[in-house]
Amino acid sequence: MTDPSAIAANLGTVRAHIAAAARAAGRDPAEITLIAVSKTHPQDAVRAAMAAGQSVFGENRVQEAAEKFPLPGARLHIIGGLQTNKAAQAVRIADSIDSLDRAHLADAIERAAQKEGRLPDLLVQVNIGDEPQKSGVATAEADAFIRAMRARFGAKLAGLMCIPPADEDPAPHFRRLAAMADVHGLAVRSMGMSGDYEAAIAAGATHVRIGTAIFGARETQA
Numbered sequence: 383m384t385d386p387s388a389i390a391a392n393l394g395t396v397r398a399h400i401a402a403a404a405r406a407a408g409r410d411p412a413e414i415t416l417i418a419v420s421k422t423h424p425q426d427a428v429r430a431a432m433a434a435g436q437s438v439f440g441e442n443r444v445q446e447a448a449e450k451f452p453l454p455g456a457r458l459h460i461i462g463g464l465q466t467n468k469a470a471q472a473v474r475i476a477d478s479i480d481s482l483d484r485a486h487l488a489d490a491i492e493r494a495a496q497k498e499g500r501l502p503d504l505l506v507q508v509n510i511g512d513e514p515q516k517s518g519v520a521t522a523e524a525d526a527f528i529r530a531m532r533a534r535f536g537a538k539l540a541g542l543m544c545i546p547p548a549d550e551d552p553a554p555h556f557r558r559l560a561a562m563a564d565v566h567g568l569a570v571r572s573m574g575m576s577g578d579y580e581a582a583i584a585a586g587a588t589h590v591r592i593g594t595a596i597f598g599a600r601e602t603q604a
């Protein structure tokens with residue numbers, strides 16, 4: 383069940399922690415965008431967050447996202463690994479696709495963008511820990527892939543995204559992603575989730591993706 387007052391209170395807490403982490407790192411809290419990850423939660427939860435001033439949301443499944451978005455005033459990031467056959471729907475509903483990690487997907491996004499007449503912002507997802515089960519371009523191939531995507535999509539390639547290995551200190555992985563973004567002159571570094579966003583902000587995150595700390599535990603796997 384959706385509890386609007388709990389969501390509003392959680393948002394307040396998360397925003398305060400983001401601001402404190404930014405100041406501790408000598409950064410302006412306004413540099414950091416909070417992506418509220420609403421996967422598995424109903425549209426009512428999204429509306430409750432919007433009523434509490436939240437406008438940027440993240441979903442990792444396109445089909446589920448399409449049941450809740452677009453919503454007037456909301457900005458949607460697709461943050462989960464994207465199947466090529468879902469690219470057209472993602473291009474239709476997303477303001478940003480944050481999981482670009484292979485040339486075939488780039489082809490599908492480009493075709494869909496031509497057809498739909500809109501191209502979302504794009505982030506290259508880097509498999510920063512080179513984990514076999516994770517989506518994202520391998521670190522050894524990241525530089526070449528980022529250059530190719532830059533050449534293809536120009537300024538629509540806004541930055542990089544990563545999910546570090548669950549069982550390691552995330553800080554070195556966050557720093558590595560930030561350094562890659564620096565090398566390529568990319569502004570957006572989407573890194574940090576409920577459990578590690580303060581470390582991500584210290585390492586230079588511009589976007590943090592937070593679900594559980596705002597909407598509560600998820601009942602189903604997503």
Ligand SMILES: *Cc1c(COP(=O)(O)O)cnc(C)c1O
Binds near residue numbers: 461593594
């Ligand atoms: C689910 C998800 C999140 C949010 O995770 P929480 O631990 O609930 O904050 C962030 N990023 C991605 C890619 C996700 O799939």
